Amino acid sequence: MMRYPGFMKTSAWLGFIFLYAPIVSLIVYSFNASKLVTVWGGFSFKWYAELLQNDQIIDAAMVSLKVAVSSATLAVVLGTLAGFCLSRFGRFRGRLALSGMITAPLVMPEVITGLSLLLLFVALEGMFGWPSGRGTTTVIIAHTTFCMAYVAVIVQSRLASLDESLEEAAMDLGAHPSTLFFLVTLPLIAPALISGWLLSFTLSLDDLVIASFVSGPGNSTLPMVIFSKVRLGVTPEINALATLMILVVAIGVLAAAWQMRRQTRRAPAA
């Protein structure tokens, strides 16, 4: 293990530098006092203060948060149902097809997901008059569809590792199958639901491509606003905004990872 200590250390450092140098430079320059992005002019919180004055950005942030919270919640509900079906209803017709299809959105190019959803929404509007136009609702629906796949996979793996005799024991002790889900199954998969929610939240917050396809005027999400601003030139203000987003996403991902670790550590006792 320790035969090439120098080599190991160097390669680890190189890897981390490669991954994080761009992010670190972005964070560092967000505290730059100078208006020129690439010239260091001293430390300051000025751009963060300016950010709070920018209504366009604040509005976009609110839209993003609203979309992320709603779609994460919906994705958890639908993903749990899907994951539950896949792992608990034994061998039904089309089980394999369904389990393959549920993971498809994970590998599908976002452009295609976005485009197909846009076409669907337009067609639906033409036929039923709903959803009328593109806006927050369509973004929520779009984000729910791909986040749901992540939740289903997480829930399914958690259920697979769960001792099935726990549910049988509850039934044996007099719990009707409908109550036993809430009394036993749900509390036991709760950590998976929490990590699924956090993951969906961050995925939704990050998404640019799908949102660009399905959102309407006046409903731009934060990544969309950043992207459009950057095309007109990078400002230190964007650096500050990106830093804040990195912070939120990092918290989400770390919390999800922490939940997962807690759940696997408890698993042997179950």
Place this chain on the structure above:
Amino acid sequence: MQLSEYTQQPAPVQAPDDVQAPWRRADAEPFVRIENVSKHFGEFVAVDNVSLDIYQSELFCLLGGSGSGKSTLLRMLAGFETPTSGRILIDGVDISAIPAWKRPVNMMFQSYALFPHLSVADNVAFGLKRDGVPRAEVKKRVAEMLDLVQLGHLGRRKPHQLSGGQRQRAALARALIKRPKLLLLDEPLGALDKKLREETQFELINIQENLGVTFMVVTHDQEEAMTLSTRIGVMNQGEIVQVGEPHDLYEYPQNRFVAEFVGSVNLFEGQVTEDETDFVRIHSPEAGSSFFINHGISCAPGQKVWAAVRPEKIRISRDKPEQADNCLEGTIDEVAYMGSLSVFRVLLPGGRQIRVTKPNMARRFDERLNYRDRVWLSWSGDSCVVLTS
């Protein structure tokens, strides 16, 4: 089962406690009746036309290897599987159509299946709460039950904070609290180490006797079955091969499967040469000798039979015994010293190996039989059982 019709063997000795052994009385009413129950999984027949009567307060054991159908039978009693055909009656009521959550049957799972998110006391209270028992009574009964299994001080712990033995007792308490008519136990001692298993099995018997609940245990461990149960049903390939008290199964097995599954045995294939009402003589080419058995059997002349002798019923000595029958000479091929007893493998001139066990009565080593000693094996006419299948 049908073999017993033409294999007349001496009836098991009648003990005076017939009151405690209702299965010996013709007029006793069975408490659990399993009537011609079969279970098919597609083409596979897991349980094949099993009929079984179990009496009140019995500790009945289903013994069999993996895939013998014993667990499937247990799961049908619990209500997790529906029989393909047949009926199950408990206390006169047909429970076949009653779902698992309404049956007067509880189960202790092999993995214990304690709810990891609930404390021990909440685990035990789970069943009562589902029945809507008032809170004060739940509390009282849970406390009583935890005291019974000596977990009174650990009620607030979570299952993962308990030792293996404590978890086993918590699972037992949870299964017993609803006072089921029938308690099913799936390999109740399987997850415990040997020392703990011995203590726990007597504890289990005590609790069963105190509460008078009918227990049905599933196990693959014949030792566990022998010590725990009032009666044992041996299962093989979905069928019940023999039902009887531990003593009957061991001393009067009805076929080779039971003889070999319960304990170890030396089987000699042979043919009946003399068949009288009070004795038979069997010639066994592989033993190179004839055996005398002091009870009659009924079978066709020249039919292939097996003489079964348990290892501990064989005397082993350096000197030739005086008896003329059931006497073989051989060489000790292997000795296993196990403390309380020694196990010998004796090689007959024809190449056949025989297993003999002998308690180590003497402490001194030089008196013991050793590797390559020439020895005589002998047994009495009533130590041997004749099997026809």
